[in-house]
Amino acid sequence: MLKKVKLTGRIVTPSDPDYEQARINNNLSIAKFPSKIVFCQNAKDVVNALRWVREKNEPFRIRSGRHSYENYSLVNEGVVIDVSDMNHISINVADMTARIEAGADLGKVYRELWESGMTIPAGTESSVGVVGLTLGGGIGMLSRQFGLTCDNLLEIEMVGASGHLGAELLKANNHLNSDLFWASCGGGGGNFGIVTALTFKLHAISDVSIFSITWGWEDFEVAFDAWQKWAPYTDERLTSQLELKSKEVGEIVAQGEFVGSAHELKKLLRPLRKTGSPTSVWIKEVPYIKAVRFFDVPSGNVPALRKRSGSFIEKPFPHAAIRRMKAFLANAPNRNAEIWQQSLRGAVSQVAPNRSAYFYRNALIAQEYLTTWEKPQEENQNIQWIEDLRRALSPYTAGDYVNFPDHYIKDWPSAYYGRNFRRLREVKTKYDPFNVFHFPQSIPPVRKWI
Structure with a gap:
């Protein structure tokens, strides 16, 4: 007993x-x-x-x-x-590894690793927890050079359910509980246990170059088309994002980070700089930690009334899809509604879709649909806009990133995990047969799935 x-x-x-x-x-x-x-x-x-x-x-x-x-x-x-009070970070400079407790947020991770001249590829909002980001995959401004956050994971420490009422500490890596480690690299947070610490391989980093190019609303179609045909295919040291803002704001903004000189970056940006009539273009070479601060959007860190969803782009959007995006943003529920995209490929695509639980290795772009609002009575209109947008673009997109969950997605197992869902259920059945760790859209064990 x-x-x-x-x-x-x-x-x-x-x-x-x-x-x-x-x-x-x-x-x-x-x-x-x-x-x-x-x-x-x-x-x-x-x-x-x-x-x-x-x-x-x-x-x-x-x-x-x-x-x-x-x-x-x-x-x-x-x-x-x-686990947010558990946030200690131990850095082994000689081995270029770090053990990071599960409560650490990205701001703390970036700051402490930078003190040793190192980093991991991760996200942009400083208050995001490193563990949730990693378990879902982890995309950010170094993805095309260094891969997903989970691609840099060496070991995971987790409290799992044991027996009918117990709990046990587990470790998982490529050699120990390797199936659990596979599932933890893109299988989403909360499915298999409670992560207490992660160990990563680190990358040396010093100065990087960042850029920003802004176009007016009249350049919407040509700016997006130029970016989508350039961003996933350019030098792998360059990862970029595109913000398609509401017509009320009237801006299309491309930004990115290049692990190299500003002189090199200027050459790489020529296809964008020569597209349409940019209203603003700048390129800077800065210490890496300043680039981290530049991409950290304060509004994303502040609790708000919000709705988000997303998808992947596996083939360049035809003009019909671009026009659909433009039409939705011309009729946005408020000025804060936008479509955000990040370039992928590069190191992300050098891992086979079945080598980790993160399935969408061949995607060109990850995109997010997002809106915030001020008054509770505005909720239905904003949520409906997101869902209508997702459905309107679905003929041109694939799935959704598990870190952009949307409870309106009916076929979420396929949307988040593609052909990896069956194996994820097998891992779930082995490590959590009683389905102790469950929530809406959690991975069920085989015998529990209907």
């Missing part, structure tokens, strides 16, 4: 003055009210929390960076097991 366990760590309940701050995630449009939030201080607290919720048969969710777009890391009248 299992010994009765107690919750340990920093525990916040609805009667505590800091409960409101503790319960809020980045997306304010989906409110949830947990009965307890357990801020774990170490792996033992995580083990105790998992054993406690299993013993009590309490619903629970796992949380780190609070950036789950659909708030899958929150639960009503249940327990949130939060």
